[in-house]
Amino acid sequence: xxxxxxxxxxxxxxxxxxxxxxxxxxxxxxxxxxxxxxxxxxxxxxxxxxxxxxxxxxxxxxxxxxxxxxxxxxxxxxxxxxxxxxxxxxxxxxxxxxxxxxxxxxxxxxxxxxxxxxxxxxxxxxxxxxxxxxxxxxxxxxxxxxxxxxxxxxxxxxxxxxxxxxxxxxxxxxxxxxxxxxxxxxxxxxxxxxxxxx
Numbered sequence: 001x002x003x004x005x006x007x008x009x010x011x012x013x014x015x016x017x018x019x020x021x022x023x024x025x026x027x028x029x030x031x032x033x034x035x036x037x038x039x040x041x042x043x044x045x046x047x048x049x050x051x052x053x054x055x056x057x058x059x060x061x062x063x064x065x066x067x068x069x070x071x072x073x074x075x076x077x078x079x080x081x082x083x084x085x086x087x088x089x090x091x092x093x094x095x096x097x098x099x100x101x102x103x104x105x106x107x108x109x110x111x112x113x114x115x116x117x118x119x120x121x122x123x124x125x126x127x128x129x130x131x132x133x134x135x136x137x138x139x140x141x142x143x144x145x146x147x148x149x150x151x152x153x154x155x156x157x158x159x160x161x162x163x164x165x166x167x168x169x170x171x172x173x174x175x176x177x178x179x180x181x182x183x184x185x186x187x188x189x190x191x192x193x194x195x196x197x198x
Contacts, residue, residue, distance in 0.1 A: 014049070017060065029063070039063075043063055044064070044069075054090040061076065061091075068103075108133060112138065115127060115138075127159065128156050139164060139169055143161070146158070154180070
């Protein structure tokens with residue numbers, strides 16, 4: 001339990017983390033990094049503090065992604081759901097970016113739901129992040145995105161599938177290259193030697 005003076009210092013540091021002045025923000029970041037995992041409970045609690053602001057919460061998410069404590073997963077998912085509801089793009093993309101750092105089955109479920117979002121930018125980012133998780137249960141949903149009529153979504157699905165170092169992902173991409181007509185996607189596949197004798 002912290003005394004009031006320690007709590008005030010922590011709160012001050014959280015607000016400095018949200019500063020738009022790089023030297024102030026960087027100093028607060030370094031203090032949290034020095035604290036290491038012992039800073040995690042305060043960082044998790046601060047995710048629910050709206051006074052820290054979207055930028056402060058975004059930077060907290062980045063810190064939590066670095067530490068990747070399992071106990072942060074519920075708070076990150078709560079913030080993801082909140083930002084989806086409010087369409088706060090700063091928090092939404094920060095929460096999405098944090099997801100692959102946590103090795104928890106609920107992360108795959110969250111990304112799976114994002115792959116069905118109505119916003120194609122969210123779908124594209126979720127597709128790339130899905131590959132970073134290395135959760136092979138996300139391979140079939142990514143494969144389905146290869147049939148999307150938007151080249152940007154297909155490109156992101158290819159990027160996500162390329163992250164997987166498993167034969168099934170490469171086989172899906174090898175089969176897809178015959179049906180693909182977008183030059184950028186074909187270039188990406190060929191740059192990864194998909195379709196060549198592997």
